[in-house]
Amino acid sequence: MLDRIKSTKSASGEESETEGGPASLTSRIYARLRADIISGVLEPGAKLKIEDLRQRYDSGASPIREALSLLTSHQLVERLDQRGFRVSSISLEEFDELLKTRCWLEERALRESIAHGDKRWEEELVIAAYRLSRAPRNSGGNPVATNDEWEKLHKDFHLTLISRCGSRFLLNSCDELYDQNVRYRKAASSVAYPERDVRAEHEGIADAVLARDADRAVQRLVAHYTNTGSFLRKHFE
Amino acid sequence: MLDRIKSTKSASGEESETEGGPASLTSRIYARLRADIISGVLEPGAKLKIEDLRQRYDSGASPIREALSLLTSHQLVERLDQRGFRVSSISLEEFDELLKTRCWLEERALRESIAHGDKRWEEELVIAAYRLSRAPRNSGGNPVATNDEWEKLHKDFHLTLISRCGSRFLLNSCDELYDQNVRYRKAASSVAYPERDVRAEHEGIADAVLARDADRAVQRLVAHYTNTGSFLRKHFE
DNA sequence: GCCCTCGTAATAATCGATTTTTTTGCTCTG
């Protein structure tokens, strides 16, 4: 269990990670629950009993229920009337749909971003790619322990790619799907990491994007997802 | 025995037709709030004070807060830490993004649906189109009062079109965007309805889909959205 | 006259206890 709250971000949106400090209890619980679900600490399908969570997060029932309610809309938690909450379950079929959908949406988003992104965007992308390239995927030589910093940078890179797509709705959807995908990745790859050169794939994507070669960029991005997808798929058995 | 559990609808999922029945207070409040927000009874940007809502829906604070939390993820309600909730505001820029995004997503969804839909789907579509064609858009001759039944059938028609897209994620997104669009429509067209033949457009779409002519279907669907979009746009002044 | 500060009113957030509903487990039939 993680007993430290690292960054308090508002329950509804992104923003300030500088504040490690106070916010509403609900928001802090939201952030912790979310992290625990995405990282797989709370397993897919697990029952989320209010009483347990109350103890675990040391609060009353209201903030817990509220945080859970906030999470349901992101498809991370399922809510059943009068039967409480549980971590959304995962399945192979859903994974296939997730993968497909990400390819569809991100292709569109990437093309738009390439068409409309400005210099500033290019620079943001360069930075994001650079940082990602320098971050170790695992922490402390342990091949299984994931590196939270890498996770953050990886998400950042992928979202930066599509950040200029011109639609907050599309961006939100991609964001949510990204998180779902991490959940699947964690669930599947508790065993191993791909041997293939993921880093090179990221660079390849960034290069094509910076060259404003939309077709190639899309082709590489989709290949990246498809590769990762079939790799994960194998590990579900 | 069976009839005790039959129609309990969950707040996060779809509605069952046999409305009115029992469910948790939270779910009922959720449904009412949602309807009030989409229909514009609660105006965009309006502050949602817990105390007011408590009175209005005759409940304690917990169900209200929970219902609001459920709604935030659908972008219908904004939550500000320690500052309560408010109805999400609307804007012309956002409307443009909404329209664009719907075109992008529904094009994909429709193509997939056409490619994969079976006979049963065709029949569902025929029914949905027929019902929609028979429903009066306004109730009781009042040109302003919207007809809830028409609303339901209209949504049904549009969702049926894409129901076989093969991705619950994409379907969910389209569903949410649809609701957002209704909100914009209500906000804008409290004045008037389009003179153009919306009904014919629906039929045209259905015909193309049933003929499995994806290009034409998409072209018509997008035109339908674009037409409606620019019509609404004018009414925002 | 304008802005800053502080106290008060309003509102949001949270808690602890109570009420409902579901689950569980056992007993009793057929």
Place this chain on the structure above:
DNA sequence: CAGAGCAAAAAAATCGATTATTACGAGGGC
């Protein structure tokens, strides 16, 4: 031995009251 019927236990949902935070406005200094 399967299943129906209860009753106790567990869990979810909800309430009413309390605490924390923010919004507001009057008074005072510059």
